Amino acid sequence: MRILVIGGGKVGSKRALKFSEYGAEVTVLSLAFSEELSKRDDIKKISLDAREVNREFIRNYDIVITATNNPEVNSRICDLCREERKLCNNPTNPSESSFIVPIFYEDEDIGIAVTTMGKSSIMSKVILDRALEALREDPKILLELKVMADVKAMLKRKVADPSIRYVLYQKIFVDREFESFINNGNVNSAMKRAEEIINESSQ
Structure with a gap:
């Protein structure tokens, strides 16, 4: 995925670093670059005035982020992206964006x-x-997340049909006895109750 970030300031830097973190091929176009960007050899930097960006240049990228301090330039670039069927994000004007970051x-x-x-x-x-x-402040939520992940893994081992797995997953989640065990922090009993529900369904 080729990402073009236009603007090397605070907003542009955040966008560039985040996309790079997720493995995208990132290029930043600007006349000045933040200290963070300057230190990153894995992010390509092009020294160019954003007003010079044209359709031919945009064609080289899949996604464009406009992060200049000039709203008119940001709008013009998003217009070019729409013409080229490229995704564009304008942080200063979401109505012009084809996606939100x-x-x-x-x-x-x-x-x-x-x-x-x-x-x-x-x-x-x-x-x-x-x-x-x-x-x-509510550790029960994260505990329940862990237990439900284990329940999901158990269902995949024991039940071949995805549609039946889905029904059982919902049934286990709303089971009062299962919920009571989780509320008391009794993970082993909660898992045993989940297994009981699964086994009952196969009888």
Whole structure:
């Protein structure tokens, strides 16, 4: 995936670093680059005025991010992208974007994406922080996530039909005895109850 980020400031740097983190081939076009970008040899940098970007240049990329401090330039580039059937994200004007780049948190268990549709990046961060705070204050949610992942693996081992697996997965999740075990932190009993429900369905 070839990504073009137009603008080497704070917003452009964040976008470029995030796409690069996920394995994309990233190019940043700007007359000046942030310190973070300057240190990255894996991100290609082109010194060029964004006003000189044309359709032929855009054709070399799959996705374009417009992150200059000039709204007119950002809009013109998104117009060119639409003409070339390229995806374009304009952080300053979501209505011109063909996709949204949310603020994102990820660890080994969960991923949370938040967007305020361009209204306020600060509030996006506030909302994300509060969501993470709520998760940390309720460890039962993450415990239930772990147990349901184990239940899913058990179902794949024991039940061949995907449609039956789906029904059983839902049935286990709403089972009161199963839920009670999780609420009490009794993972082994919860898994035994899940196995009972699976075995009962095959009788």
